Amino acid sequence: MTVKASNTVKVGDTAPDFTLPSLDGDPVSLSDYRGKRVALFMWASW
Amino acid sequence: MAMDAQGAAKARPYVELAHGTFQTVVDAENVLGGMYGFRAIPNGYLIDENGVVQYEKLGGFDIRKPETAAIVNRWAEGEDLAAPQDPKAEAKDGPSAEAIALFQKGLELYKADSVDEAMVLWRQGFALDPDNYIIRKQIWAVENPDRFYAGDVDYEWQREQTAKGQ
Numbered sequence: 001m002t003v004k005a006s007n008t009v010k011v012g013d014t015a016p017d018f019t020l021p022s023l024d025g026d027p028v029s030l031s032d033y034r035g036k037r038v039a040l041f042m043w044a045s046w
Numbered sequence: 047m048a049m050d051a052q053g054a055a056k057a058r059p060y061v062e063l064a065h066g067t068f069q070t071v072v073d074a075e076n077v078l079g080g081m082y083g084f085r086a087i088p089n090g091y092l093i094d095e096n097g098v099v100q101y102e103k104l105g106g107f108d109i110r111k112p113e114t115a116a117i118v119n120r121w122a123e124g125e126d127l128a129a130p131q132d133p134k135a136e137a138k139d140g141p142s143a144e145a146i147a148l149f150q151k152g153l154e155l156y157k158a159d160s161v162d163e164a165m166v167l168w169r170q171g172f173a174l175d176p177d178n179y180i181i182r183k184q185i186w187a188v189e190n191p192d193r194f195y196a197g198d199v200d201y202e203w204q205r206e207q208t209a210k211g212q
Contacts, residue, residue: 008083
């Protein structure tokens with residue numbers, strides 16, 4: 001039984017906004033960068 | 047965007063190693079997995095001035111690879127990338143929202159030092175959505191820190207775990 005998540009972002013979609021903490025704990029939002037080009041990478045130590 | 051459930055303490059050494067001048071944020075709760083619809087990393091999204099996604103690569107977007115770095119450099123220099131849609135993003139089944147919810151509940155227990163209870167919920171999440179490697183690898187990293195944080199990450203060991211269905 002798998003509940004489907006409704007969102008799968010595709011090319012041409014508006015990137016969903018989010019706010020997450022920086023390494024120092026300060027909140028950072030994607031929308032802070034509106035008007036600039038953004039390169040988002042998702043990675044992890046594992 | 048570090049997807050480490052164990053947070054900034056685990057992510058920071060890698061940013062320092064890379065001499066990163068970019069903004070790094072920590073998504074310990076895997077919020078973005080559900081929001082953007084991915085189960086594994088490394089991923090890349092290139093977003094234009096209006097907030098519209100112009101390029102997307104799910105899996106294998108390792109900035110250490112020359113082809114990945116070239117795409118990002120072209121983007122930074124203002125080039126328009128006529129990128130085809132990543133077929134993985136066309137697949138309709140995103141990650142299980144229920145599995146992510148279990149992961150997030152488990153993380154609260156983990157942060158309260160109830161590691162065994164956290165592991166029960168994380169394993170339930172893994173069972174619901176075995177292809178969710180954000181959950182799966184986080185279980186590995188907590189249970190087997192020597193495979194992750196004592197020198198290089200042991201990817202051969204990870205392949206063995208995957209083959210065994212662990």
